[in-house]
Amino acid sequence: MDALIDGYRRFRAGTWQAEKSRFEELSRLGQRPRALVIACSDSRTDPQMVFNAAPGELFVIRNVANLVPPYDQDGRPHGVSSAIEYAVRSLRVRDIVVIGHAMCGGIQALLHGAPAEVSDFVDQWMRIAEPAKQRAMTAPAEQRQDICEHESVRLSLANLMTFPWIKSAVDAGALTLNGCFFDIRSGVLERLGQDGIFDRSRTEKLAVSRRRHAL
Ligand SMILES: [Zn+2]
Numbered sequence: 233m234d235a236l237i238d239g240y241r242r243f244r245a246g247t248w249q250a251e252k253s254r255f256e257e258l259s260r261l262g263q264r265p266r267a268l269v270i271a272c273s274d275s276r277t278d279p280q281m282v283f284n285a286a287p288g289e290l291f292v293i294r295n296v297a298n299l300v301p302p303y304d305q306d307g308r309p310h311g312v313s314s315a316i317e318y319a320v321r322s323l324r325v326r327d328i329v330v331i332g333h334a335m336c337g338g339i340q341a342l343l344h345g346a347p348a349e350v351s352d353f354v355d356q357w358m359r360i361a362e363p364a365k366q367r368a369m370t371a372p373a374e375q376r377q378d379i380c381e382h383e384s385v386r387l388s389l390a391n392l393m394t395f396p397w398i399k400s401a402v403d404a405g406a407l408t409l410n411g412c413f414f415d416i417r418s419g420v421l422e423r424l425g426q427d428g429i430f431d432r433s434r435t436e437k438l439a440v441s442r443r444r445h446a447l
Pocket of ligand 1: 297298333335336339
């Protein structure tokens with residue numbers, strides 16, 4: 233904890249001072265984040281850092297393996313769905329971004345079973361991603377982790393469309409759903425295209441335009 237408090241003191245002396253006017257404006261006018269980001273809780277895949285976002289720009293939900301459960305009004309508490317509802321219906325974000333990542337422990341648990349010490353909740357949570365596992369299992373064993381990590385993003389995007397007010401907002405052109413994949417080994421972000429393929433070239437606009445210029 234001491235290291236965290238040290239970090240807080242650096243925040244107060246650095247970031248807080250630099251962003252003070254932004255925080256004051258945000259507290260006065262309220263938040264208007266440009267996007268809802270749904271990411272894994274993994275400590276190596278922080279959306280705020282990956283997107284180099286400022287305070288107030290991203291409304292973030294993080295959970296094991298960046299999963300979205302299907303829309304279900306069963307009367308039980310739904311932490312993920314309630315945060316989605318707030319971001320979409322109250323804050324009216326224009327974009328939802330689901331970001332998966334490499335070396336995901338949640339996906340590993342899905343494919344191979346959760347370790348015994350996390351069996352109370354992780355196994356059951358990861359059952360949401362069973363369709364992603366089924367698709368991954370058709371591939372050679374060494375590719376399954378990578379495929380399933382990408383499939384988990386596609387599945388979350390599909391599950392988002394089961395929320396009636398998300399579907400209607402998407403159909404009306406007021407909301408877009410986006411998929412991304414962050415490789416923690418290389419720091420590269422891939423983006424899911426209309427063709428259903430994750431591609432890093434879609435996030436490297438600068439490099440692409442330079443290449444075009446050279447041609
Ligand atoms: Zn993960």
